[in-house]
Amino acid sequence: MVDVTRTAYRTCPLCEAACGLEIGVTGDTVTTVRGDRDHVFSHGFICPKGATFGRLSDDPDRLRRPMVRRDGQHVEVSWDEAFAAVEAGLRPIIEAYGGQAVAAYLGNPNVHTMAGGLYVTPLLKALGTRNVFSASTVDQMPKHVSCGYLFGSPLAIPVPDLDRTDFLLMLGANPWESNGSLATAADFPGRLTAIQARGGRFVVVDPRRTRTAEHADEHLFIRPGTDAFLLFGIVHTLFAEGLVDLGRLTPYAQGVDDLQGLAAAFPPEVVTGVCDVPAERIRGLARELATAPTAAVYGRIGTCTVEFGTLTSWLVDVINVLTGNLDRPGGVMFPLAAHLRPHREPGGRGFVTGRWHSRVRGLPEVKGELPVATLADEIETPGEGQVRAFLTVAGNPVLSTPNSARLDRALAGLDFMVSVDPYLNETTRHADVILPPPAATQKGHYDFSFLALAVRNFASYSPPVFPADSGGMDECDILARLILIVSGQGAGTDPAVLHSGMLAQALRKAGLETASGDGPAERLLDVALRSGAYGLSLDDLVAAPHGVDLGPLQPRVPEVLRTPSGMIELCAPPLVAEVERLRAALDRPRPGLVLIGRRHLRSNNSWMHNVPALVKGRSQCTLQIHPADADRLTLADGVPAAVSSRAGSLSALVEVTDRVMPGVVSLPHGWGHDLPGVRLTVAAENPGVNSNLLTDDLVIDPLSGNAVLNGIPVEIKPA
DSSP states (O other): OOOOOOEEEEEEESSSOEEEEEEEEEEEEEEEEEETTTOOOTTTTTOOOHHHHHHTTTOTHHHHOOOETTTTTTOOOHHHHHHHHHHHHHHHHHHHHHHEEEEEEEEEGGGGGGHHHHHHHHHHHHHHHHHHHEEEHTHHHHHHHHHHHHSOOOOOOOOOTTTOOOOEEEEEEOHHHHOSSSOOOTHHHHHHHHHTTTEEEEEEEEEBHHHHHHSSSSEEEOOTTTTHHHHHHHHHHHHHOOOOOOOOOGGEEEEEEHHHHHHHHHOHHHHHHOOOOOOOOHHHHHHHHHHSSSEEEOOOOHSSSSSTTHHHHHHHHHHHHHTOOBBBBEEEEOOOOOTTTOOSSSOSSSSOOOOOOOOTOBBOBBBBBBBBHHHHHHSSSOOOTTTOOOEEEOOOHHSTTTTTHHHHHTTTTOOOEEESSSSSTTTTTSSSSSEEEOGGGGBOOOOOGGGBBSSSSSEEEOOOOSSSTTTTTOHHHHHHHHHHHHTOOOOTTTTTHHHHHHHHHHHHHHHOOOOOOOSSSHHHHHHHHEEEEEEEOOOHTTTTHHHOOOOOOOOTTTTTTTSTSSSSEEEOOOHHHHHHHOOOOOOOOOOOOOOEOOOOOOOTTTTTTTHHHOOOOSSSSHHHHHHHHHHHTTTTTTEEEEEEOSOEEEEEEEOTTTTOOOTTEEOOOOOOOOOTTTTOOHHHHHHOOOOGSSSSSTOOOOTTTTTTOSSOOEEEEEO
């Protein structure tokens, strides 16, 4: 029989850009991957990661069957054996010590799957534990907290209206290599270039001259971790020069006068000594933002992974409000995804943190989870409530969290660990049971998270490219069986029981009687779409393989506001109190060398380093250092340097470059694939070094609990 070549269309699940892919299939193999030129959002754009979509799915190191650790070795077992082992390991711990003895960690890839969007929350509820941790406190929680205080919901995140803005100020963002984050924008670089083509400008503020900075109209170097000082200098100037104009937001904002009082301590002449951006340029930025026909301020991971991450994220949107650029075309706007419903009127319970605190360090809960920086404390510290068992879902915290060597040691001391993961990696090597989900080509896809952050409203569903593996298990079934185990219903219970219950509840809530779809995730999606903002259905999306365009973003204030007042609350008390700490930091002595991270276009955290095409060529894992610092420390290009911090030390090859400003060194994150017991053949040949051996678990942004991964004081000498 001759194989018939066919074409499939689907959304790329490998980053936040949500690009459409055109996939050529011969038999049971992906033979080509191109950008889908007819896709309503990405219009044919594709990056190197998306081009390797098929290679990720057929990676020979990818686990296809469950693994159980026996006598120190992981061996393949049947699904029933694996779930029996989970029940035998977890249930006695829960029964003896309660649900708090189990901690859960959710990794970044969860938001790239339908099962993660639908079944993880019920799993955490069934566990009944407050020891929930995730990648959110590694890279984005400050934005959730600032938006929670400003708008009443941590999910009400405004995104830059890239396609209509005239002036864009970007801080700590490098979309030429990251494709954007907390702003879903396929072909982000193309959209930036289009700003310039229509006569607009974009300015980049970053301690490195990134690829994005090279394409910008202007790049401003800034000392790592000092963005809040720069932004307050802009706010000060807006008030001092009479440039504040909220426009249509005036009746919906409160706290403007209080904000002016807070900004008084941060004139440009004062903050320039901290951030290294000239005072006159700070004033110039304020004037440009206030006088441009439309303008937007956008800050991302570099502004979140710092000591004052929440204040920085807050000030980004404070400036958007003060210049009248929040919730207007060309400014920053609130998307409305097809599976969500708008509120009928403003107002709500608002946003609070600290509903509980971590046992050891007393750190407050934020958005239902605790800072991952204290996870090792909870495992290592004896006493009532000690974490004895650990569940990871699509996460690799041994590489991605601060002081990761300490966490690695802590995981080795657990009583039991289970991981839902397709790889035997640096974290799952500690697991007693590994439950691998099917490849992306074998499951449907809809972006619950990223469509709610898109710079243009659209919807797209991708059916599976290939039928399910007869020996594999649907990801929803895996999570459902875990829910049944931890809730005491038994490893042998049919997951259909849970699927039916969840669907019945969703139908009842939506006032519907039936749902379409071949799988449990699809049926729940259909309910959400039919009761959502546009009245679409799963059948509508299946019939539109290139997606459904829902138009440009529309104003949503005041409906989107969930604060108790129903207004934008500019000066929530926790933020005001944190400003006092920022003011005190004006007089701190400046540290010597500080470390920052960086991203590469072919890398997304730690989970794409086993694909040859993404790691080929010159090593990405070098220590970038400015020529002046290299001369002072007698370091040369290509030689190893010893780098140390309070948390740990490592050796890395030096790359002397003026891309980093003096006093700053840079290492990429997500590497360090040289630990024993890992089954990642390609990654092991290109291990790199783990920058999180240097980051400090004792230093966090106090309002959000986010780890501080940028601006880490380090000492460097020739190795």
